[in-house]
Amino acid sequence: MTVTSTDRRVPAAVQVARLLLVLIALSHLVVPIVMAAGEGALRDLIATQHPAFGAAEVARSADIAVVSGAVFHGVLLLVCLLLAAKLAGARPWTRRLTTVSQLLSVVFSVFSWSSSPMFHAVIPVVGILQVAVVALLWVPGPARRFFTR
Template sequence: MTMTTTRVPAAVQWARGLLALVASSHLVVPIVMFAREGTLRDEIAAQHPDFGADEVARSAAIAVTSGAVFHGVLLVVCLLLTWKLAGGRPWTRRLTTVSQLLSVVFSVFSWSSSAMFHVVIPLVGAVQIAVVVLLWAPPATRRFFTE
């Protein structure tokens, strides 16, 4: 009886590690938003001077809740893909690529809506692009997902 095992290429292992790092950012963002809701209120009040205190508070609560839901979904997706990428299934590479590139696009919204994460957004975006490159560029990785 012959048993064949496919070794996970180093680039895929790196991509998995970076994807886990991205997942951790999706865990941290809602926590920071919740902890700094006062700062978020101040930003909303500055951007919308016509809002009353109740409307500012409501807007901040909506931002925190929607941020928690959005980043919670991305956290689950990233963790699932971190685990599944080692299997070499083509759908995992495609879903990782689409999710990471869309996340980079959506980060433009985060950038424009609050200065709270201006330092982090470009760093996480660069990591997400690196994940995509690691999953498509190296020949060993391409073979891994086509065998």
Template sequence: MDTTARTTSAPKPVRAARTLLALVGISHLVVAVVMGAREDALRDEIAAQHPDFGTAEVARSADIAVVSGAVFHGLLLLLCALLAVKPASGRPWTRRLTTVSQLLSVAFGFFSWSSSPMFHAVIPVVAVAQLAVVVLVWAPRPSRDFFARR
């Protein structure tokens, strides 16, 4: 069966989960871009949280935060892109990977929340979307049947 046929045969909850995964992936891209664009604000936050840091250490910490954030969110973007496509296959491993990755991302969101207020408005919205993805691939009967058939 080709991918197109599988995609159209996916039930509405799975299609909705795939759409949410694509949106979550876009949010990871936006976070990485905003972190890079607002590195000065990040430096100010680090300096306020660690008044004992010198200018060079604050700059180095901000650089590390931006690079590690870009790598982390870049990987999550790629994973969300993969998961936005693969659940259409209906294979059980795709549902498990979707579930684990989205629940871990919610947990990582708590870390992001505690490290910087920069994304406080976004983190709860993305977490709700991620939890909705998990519910959509497990709870509705059409989703359960779709993944059980494969």
């Protein structure tokens, strides 16, 4: 696939990183949907963790968690899709921004892990994909050369 004005081919590692970013973006789409669908379980969890909360406070806390999760993951979804598209342009800033965003997402997932068991099965898988994206952009020689020409 030729994608730049200088007719350079996108290395396989960068193409795989782009595909992984799309998969990661899809996970950011699924998270708020699952949270909204499981709001009852989320309320139960909040009530268990905060027994002093009344029913209204538990409901409000669950609503805040769902809305803030949707906003946060919505932003990450857009960032991942934008970066997946822009990486093919071989601009160094796209590799740096992808690296920072994916590593910060791994760090933020610690918060998700500690706040709710709802996504314990998914968080490590997505984290591995995020680290793989970074490795694919920095480790293979063809990928490094692609961003330094």
